[in-house]
Structure formats: C-alpha cells, structure tokens
Amino acid sequence: MDKERGKKGVDPSRRALLKGAIAGGVTLATVGSVTGLAAKAVQEGKTVTGARLVGSLLVPPGDDDARQEAIMKKKEYVLMTDEEKKELIDLLVRNYKAKGSILL
Amino acid sequence: MVEEKEKILKDKEEGGCSGCGEGSRREFLKTIGAAAAGIAGAVAGAKEAEAYNPNITWEEWFQNNWRLMTEEEKKEAIRRLEERYSKEYKKKVKVDDTPAMDGVLFGYALNIQKCIGCRRCVYACVKENNQSRSNPQIQWIRVIRMEKGKFSAERMDLGYPKGEGDKIYKDHSYGVDYGIQVGGNAYNPVGVTLEGQHYYQPERVPEPEAFYFPIQCQQCEKPPCVKVCPVRTTYRDPDGIVVIDYNWCIGCRMCMAVCPYWARRFNWGEPNLPAEEMNPNTHYLGNRPRMQGVVEKCTFCIQRSRKGRYTACVEVCPVGARKFGNLLDPESEVRKILETKRVFRLKAEFNTYPKFFYFID
Numbered sequence: 001m002d003k004e005r006g007k008k009g010v011d012p013s014r015r016a017l018l019k020g021a022i023a024g025g026v027t028l029a030t031v032g033s034v035t036g037l038a039a040k041a042v043q044e045g046k047t048v049t050g051a052r053l054v055g056s057l058l059v060p061p062g063d064d065d066a067r068q069e070a071i072m073k074k075k076e077y078v079l080m081t082d083e084e085k086k087e088l089i090d091l092l093v094r095n096y097k098a099k100g101s102i103l104l
Numbered sequence: 105m106v107e108e109k110e111k112i113l114k115d116k117e118e119g120g121c122s123g124c125g126e127g128s129r130r131e132f133l134k135t136i137g138a139a140a141a142g143i144a145g146a147v148a149g150a151k152e153a154e155a156y157n158p159n160i161t162w163e164e165w166f167q168n169n170w171r172l173m174t175e176e177e178k179k180e181a182i183r184r185l186e187e188r189y190s191k192e193y194k195k196k197v198k199v200d201d202t203p204a205m206d207g208v209l210f211g212y213a214l215n216i217q218k219c220i221g222c223r224r225c226v227y228a229c230v231k232e233n234n235q236s237r238s239n240p241q242i243q244w245i246r247v248i249r250m251e252k253g254k255f256s257a258e259r260m261d262l263g264y265p266k267g268e269g270d271k272i273y274k275d276h277s278y279g280v281d282y283g284i285q286v287g288g289n290a291y292n293p294v295g296v297t298l299e300g301q302h303y304y305q306p307e308r309v310p311e312p313e314a315f316y317f318p319i320q321c322q323q324c325e326k327p328p329c330v331k332v333c334p335v336r337t338t339y340r341d342p343d344g345i346v347v348i349d350y351n352w353c354i355g356c357r358m359c360m361a362v363c364p365y366w367a368r369r370f371n372w373g374e375p376n377l378p379a380e381e382m383n384p385n386t387h388y389l390g391n392r393p394r395m396q397g398v399v400e401k402c403t404f405c406i407q408r409s410r411k412g413r414y415t416a417c418v419e420v421c422p423v424g425a426r427k428f429g430n431l432l433d434p435e436s437e438v439r440k441i442l443e444t445k446r447v448f449r450l451k452a453e454f455n456t457y458p459k460f461f462y463f464i465d
Contacts, residue, residue: 079464080447089442092431092459095325096209100340103326103457 159192160395169337170349170388182388189386189393193379200387202410204343210404211344211431211459212415213441214318218425218465221309221316223247225417225426229320232405232416233391234383236375244369244402245320245417248300251313320417321346321367321402322450322458329359329368338399344431344459345404347389355397364451365458368401404428431459 080088095102167173167181182199189197226245229235235242300317310316327346330339337352338359360368374396386392387407394400405415409428418426429436438461441447445463452458 078448078452080449080452085442085447088457089431089439091457092209092325096342096344096432099342100325104330104340 159188161188164188164351167351169335169352171336171339185388185392189384192393193377193382193384195379195382195384197382197384197386199392200385200407200410201389202387204341204345205410207430207432209344209431209459210323210409211429211438211442211461212323212404213427213438213445213447213461213463215425215427216315216317216462216464218423219247219316219318220423220425221247221249221304221311221314222422224420224422225318228416228420229402229405231381232383232408233403234377234386234393235400236371236373236377236394237381238376240372240375242369242371242375242400244367244400245318246302246366248302248317248319249304249311249314250300250317317462319365319367319450320460321404322365322456322460323402323404325457325459326455328362328364328454328456332358332362334358341389343410345406345409346401347403347406348399348401349389350392350394350398350400353398355399357399359399364454364456368399370399371396 091102161184163184164181168177170178170181173181178201182201185199186197189199226243226247229245230237230243233244235244304314323344323346325340325344327338327340330346333339334356335352335354337350337354338346338348340346355370357370360370371394375394377393382393383391385407387403387410390403390406405413405417408415415426415428418428427437427441429438431439431442433439441463442461445465447461447463449458449461
C-alpha cells in the first residue's frame with residue numbers, strides 16, 4: 001500500500017474525501033431535480049379539485065369556458081386577428097406578384 | 105528492331121496501331137459492342153417496364169418532367185395518354201393541360217360549425233378524381249369526428265392513440281381506440297382534448313356530442329412537400345395549387361413524411377378503378393388515372409377549377425359548409441370570409457401558410 005502511494009504520489013485519504021464529496025454532490029443534485037420535477041408534475045397535474053396550469057395560464061377548477069379558452073390559446077385553434085388577416089392577404093398578394101419568390 | 109518498337113509506341117500514342125488499317129477495325133468493333141450493349145439494356149428495360157404495367161408505353165416511361173417539356177412534347181404526351189386511357193377504359197378520355205389563369209390564387213374556406221360529417225365530400229372527391237376504389241382504397245379528404253366541449257379534468261391528458269397493451273387506457277372506461285390526435289404538440293400532451301376519430305360509423309349524422317373536422321391538402325403557400333421532393337415532381341403552380349407530375353414521381357414518400365396534414369396518399373398497389381366509374385374529364389396534373397408506386401393528393405379539382413368551376417366537394421356539400429374562390433379578388437366569397445369571419449388555420453405555427461381556412465359564423 002505504502003509502495004503504491006509512493007509511486008503515484010496521491011494521498012488516499014484526499015482521494016477518498018474528493019470521491020465522497022463528488023458522490024454527495026451528485027446525489028444532492030439528483031434528489032433536487034427529482035423533487036423539482038415532482039413538484040412541477042403536481043403543479044401541472046391531474047388534480048380534479050385544484051386549479052390547473054395550461055401553458056402559462058392558471059385555470060380555476062370547474063370553469064370550463066376559461067379552460068377551453070386557455071386551451072384554444074395554447075393549442076393551434078387560434079383565431080386569426082384582424083391584423084393577422086390583413087398581413088396574410090397582403091403577403092399572399094405580394095407573393096403572387098413576385099411569382100412565389102417571397103414564401104418559397 | 106529499336107526503330108520498329110518506337111514506331112509502335114508512337115502509333116499507340118496517336119491512338120492507332122502499327123501497320124495496316126488495324127485502327128479502323130478496332131473502332132468498328134467498339135461501336136458494334138457499344139450498340140449491342142445499348143440494345144440489350146433497352147430490351148431489358150422495356151421488358152421490365154412491360155412487366156410493371158403493360159399499358160404504359162415506352163415513350164411514357166422516358167418522357168421529360170412536365171415543366172421541362174416543350175409545347176410540342178406536352179401535346180405528344182397528352183395524345184399518348186388519351187390514346188392509352190381511351191383504350192384502357194373503353195371510353196373517350198380527355199386529358200386536359202389547362203395552365204393556371206392569370207390573376208388567380210385559389211383559396212378554400214370551410215365552416216366548421218356547419219359540417220355535419222356526412223362524408224358526401226369524400227365520396228364525391230373519390231368519384232371525380234378517379235381515386236382507387238378498393239385495395240388500395242384511396243380518399244383524399246378525411247373527416248374527423250371531434251368531441252364537442254368535453255373539457256373534464258379527467259380527460260385532459262387523454263388524446264394520444266394508445267395500443268391494446270397500454271394498461272392505463274385498457275383500464276379506462278373509454279376503451280382503447282382513441283383515434284388520432286389532431287391538435288397539440290406530440291411531446292406536450294398537457295391539456296390536449298382535441299382528439300378525433302377517423303373511422304366513425306354512427307346511425308345518423310350529425311351526432312349531438314360531436315363536431316366534424318374535414319381535412320385535405322391545405323395547398324400551402326410555402327409547402328414543405330415541395331421542398332423535400334428529390335426529383336422536383338411536385339411543385340406549386342402560380343394559382344397556388346400544389347400539383348404532382350405522376351410520371352416523374354419516384355415513390356420515395358418524403359413528401360408524405362413531411363406533410364403536417366397527412367394530405368398525401370401513396371398507391372401501394374395498382375389502383376383499382378372500374379372502367380364504368382372512371383371520370384373521363386381529366387387533367388394531366390390532377391385526376392388522370394395514376395399508377396402503382398406514386399403519390400397523389402387533392403388538387404382543388406384542378407380539372408374543374410381551372411375551367412372556372414367549383415370543386416366537387418364544394419358542389420356536393422349539402423349544408424354549404426365549403427367555400428372556394430380567388431383570394432386575389434376582393435369581392436370573392438372566400439376573400440370576404442377571410443376578412444370578416446372568425447378564421448383559423450390548421451397548424452399555422454409551422455409557417456406553411458395554408459390557403460385552406462376554417463371559419464366560424
């Protein structure tokens with residue numbers, strides 16, 4: 001043992017200390033992230049009675065209209081605004097005049 | 105001896121041979137050999153082609169991409185096809201090649217509140233566009249039955265199709281067949297309730313708890329299918345219709361993979377189109393009979409729309425849910441809808457700029 005220590009020039013007790021510190025750090029990080037994920041899962045989760053997070057919106061329980069509205073905002077069935085419509089028509093006309101070179 | 109050797113080397117360098125006219129014999133043999141190989145290859149190719157589809161002519165196999173053809177070549181290709189189809193379907197078949205009209209950009213609007221899910225559009229489309237009737241059965245339009253306003257918290261996380269082996273869904277009272285998910289992000293199911301069924305078979309439509317969502321090619325202004333086609337056989341015409349030159353399709357199905365709307369269909373087998381049901385009014389880029397191994401899709405009934413007619417689905421819709429017209433014309437019905445109604449586009453976030461709009465009164 002002494003011979004080995006002499007060869008490598010490393011103090012086994014220091015190595016053991018470092019090993020322990022790293023292992024502890026990894027464990028803490030894992031526990032922390034798992035706890036965080038669990039908390040997030042609970043927050044976004046399936047509680048019937050509690051409020052529910054849909055995207056960035058907190059929807060109160062039992063309020064179907066609000067829930068629907070939130071989902072519509074979050075997902076793709078999003079109604080076009082008047083501004084978007086105007087922009088789209090303008091873009092389509094310009095693209096047609098430019099022989100499709102603007103959007104392709 | 106040395107002089108003779110030098111002479112031979114010099115002749116070789118010059119491409120001839122030493123002595124008396126041997127060069128011409130070699131050239132002759134070379135030409136004959138190349139010609140024989142060419143003929144053998146062509147015969148093998150023709151046999152292969154004939155085995156694949158005996159009705160397809162040699163010229164058809166080797167015709168150019170539609171966009172690269174001269175007017176003469178186009179006329180010849182049309183003539184060949186008309187002759188073949190007329191013989192095959194035992195009726196006078198017209199293959200049209202009307203190009204896009206100036207000042208026209210086709211758009212489509214569908215009133216999602218009015219649709220009753222009767223699928224008349226699906227079958228009118230099949231009939232009009234000469235789609236394979238069975239084995240494989242091909243339909244360009246699919247109508248999805250959607251749940252109406254069921255936003256209960258227990259069902260919030262449902263929305264993904266699950267197989268028989270999935271315990272959570274097996275134990276659930278709703279059964280195991282959840283159809284396909286239309287909305288949402290595949291990796292983020294939170295809150296997805298927009299779940300649909302393709303193969304619904306009710307006693308009568310409309311069902312009280314459902315609304316219907318017809319989906320077909322959205323004729324994107326920025327179509328991803330066109331971008332990925334390795335042989336440039338699918339492209340967007342000036343009037344906004346995305347078309348396919350079936351003769352140049354190599355059947356790689358990249359366009360199908362990239363289409364966010366599942367709007368393209370592939371002919372896995374030889375299309376089954378009974379002669380008596382064949383629509384003889386066809387367009388080269390639209391509803392002319394297809395062959396095995398090519399992709400097809402909705403073309404806004406190009407054979408009709410380019411002649412100023414409505415599409416078959418618009419004509420047949422019993423509730424007037426479907427509207428079609430020129431987006432460049434401020435007075436057109438589709439433009440008025442786009443400007444005045446509550447409109448949304450399917451998967452607009454992909455920036456495909458679909459010209460198919462869903463609207464609510």
